[in-house]
Amino acid sequence: MSLLNQIMAPYGFSEDEAGIGGAILIVVGLVTAAVTSPIIDRTKKYLLMIKLCVPVIGICYLVFIWMPQTMFIAPPYVILAILGAASFGLVPVALEYLVEVTWPASPEVTSVVSWTGGQLLGGIWIVIMDRLMDRNASDGPKDNMNNALIFLAVGSMLAIVPPMLLGYKKFGTAGSDTGRLAVDQRRAAAQGGNIA
Secondary structure, three states: OOOHHHHHHHHOOOHHHHHHHHHHHHHHHHHHHHHHHHHHHHHOOHHHHHHHHHHHHHHHHHHHOOOHHHOOOHHHHHHHHHHHHHHHHHHHHHHHHHHHHHOOOOHHHHHHHHHHHHHHHHHHHHHHHHHOOEOOOOOOOOOEOHHHHHHHHHHHHHHOHHHHHOOOOOOOOOOOOOOHHHHHHHHHHHOOOOOO
């Protein structure tokens, strides 16, 4: 939410309120990631976490379209907290799942490629959203970001589809016996141990 101040300011929210909203997103997200990451790593339920978090993120962006218009600070803060929890909780799980499905490729390569792609896509989306700012105030207050929020929500809702297809034989390797985790488990079993 790099444009959070621009999104909220036309509706009378201060820079401090927008900054607090960004802090809520980050702090709740970091706490959630710190709590869920060890649990997911122990249970190896990467795909379940992905399929839970991705729709929550898409729905949060959809609902956020109307949050600034409420003119109350609590609704945006609640959505930002949920968005932070789902987004930050998803990051380590997605990176670990990426290592699993791209094995035997180096984890460094896959994480660098995914981070680079994410940063590039994020930069493109910020530029597009800035261009969608309603400078003539045809719908709402001057310089509102309604069109940008609609663009963000549509993109987020479309992005739900590919992760929901993961795990099916035609769309991912989850459940196969060729992933990194399965190979590690076979290796440990052959040595008489058990991988946690």
